[in-house]
Amino acid sequence: MNNLTVEAIELTRLYGGREVVSNVSFTVKQGEVLGFLGPNGAGKSTTMKMLTGNLAPSAGSVKICGIDMIENPKEAKALIGYLPEMRPLYKEFTVDEYLTIAARLHRVSSKNIKKAVENAKERCGLGHMSKRLIENLSNGYQQRVGIAQAIIHNPMVVILDEPTVGLDPIQIRDIRELIREIGGVHSVILSTHILPEVEIVCDHVQIIDKGKLVFNGGIDVLKRQRIGNKLLIGFNKAPTVGALLKIKGVTEAEVAENNMMRVRFAENTMPHEAIVKASVKNGWGLYQIAPDQTSLEDVFVQLTFHDAAAETEAEAEAEAEAT
């Protein structure tokens, strides 16, 4: 119980009687990176605002390292670094000035401020931009300043709302590395639209749709769902479905687009080699064999379109948490 850094308990938020976030509960452990996914308007940002104390929940509570956000906001906020969707940058300041103010407001002791600023700049690759006005920085560098601001006081929990928006691929890679690095010691919650990103950086995924949590599980669960036991095989002279089904381990076969065959095989079997051998023997003219991946987008769409299985799963989880 001690290493839970964030506990959200039945968070609900009403806007004019409409539930934007309803009954969302989850926990984040120390050293965990939680990915927050969801279509536009699903309530991701609202949830993050509630976690950081920018918005009061209509019901439910938030605990940061065991400290209640509503009862002891100052103590709880001191443990959080937050980068909202719109970067809160004072554009009239230089990078150094801005980060110094951020450090001071987050109660970094005055003799450590300089070190904290240097450290944050180095981690976000801002060293050579110290004396530039934030106004004159490019979009990507402004984003880095935003992230530097969130990690400057070495918080227990870093909450980033769409951190890689507007960055170029190299910067995105750097930022992902940074997130992993922070996630190694502290906890990170990030929201994003970019699905592969979740796979790369997150340990834990949550999908939220219309204010409800529809998926909450480890990244490996999502990956398994994604890869499945399927093969996509290309033949020059395609065999019949029956011929494929005779191969040991193959449970299902169908003709797919572009003269390809889609083959499903049983758990714990590896029919790949047998298929290749059969192809050579019968002269099917095999030219391609590859695992058939459902794209993460498909998984996402499945989940957010109220897949029956996902819904029961979410319900079961809600019940488990309620008890």
Place this chain on the structure above:
Amino acid sequence: MILNIARKELKSVFASPMGWIILALLMFAFGTYYLNGVNDYFEVMSGAIRPAERYGVTQFVGQNVYGLASFIMLFAVPLLSMRLISEERRSQTLPFLFSAPLSLTEIVLGKFIGLVAFLSILIVYIALMLFTLNIWTDIDFGYILANSLGLFLLVASFSALGLYFSSLTSQPVVAAILSFIALFALMILDRFFAGDPSNTMAKLSLMNHFQSFAGGLIDTADIAYFVLFIATFLILTIRRLDADRLRG
């Protein structure tokens, strides 16, 4: 913590040339009036035959300068206070302050003190300028100090009201216009009730309470009025920001 926010506000005023230009222009205006006052003093006083009509140079010049200062602040304060919160709303930087370990009271007080500190520079300069009269004559220090205190309280009240209007909108210009209108109404309120000075409405006028300071009189009732005025608007501002958090 309050001082850290005040420091940030002061820094942001001086980060652009705006702060320096405002200081320079206002000091230029006050300096001109000061010089005019000194020049006119002999002409006016030699015209006043009867001794009862004559009064000291401190009061003569001071009246000139402080009269102008209280009037100019009516325009200057809304222009400076307008951006305090509405600019942060517009550029969406408020979450930066809200997610820092600060209470709303600290944020509001910090912003208020930042602005008042900037305006205090002017008040100190005006006082120093008038003290230079001491080089060639004996001046009435008490009169200048009373006026400075009065101007300080007046300016602080203006700032508190400006801060409140700034928290209401995300358009700095709207905030400036609203606070200017409100301040102007409060300033001239006593004119409407000039015939009946005991009227309660006349008592609400800011100018009415500044008058006693302008005459060199430090009255606790007036100090209480200004302090209550400031406290009211600061509390309203805190409540307005809290509503942001509650209603979103």
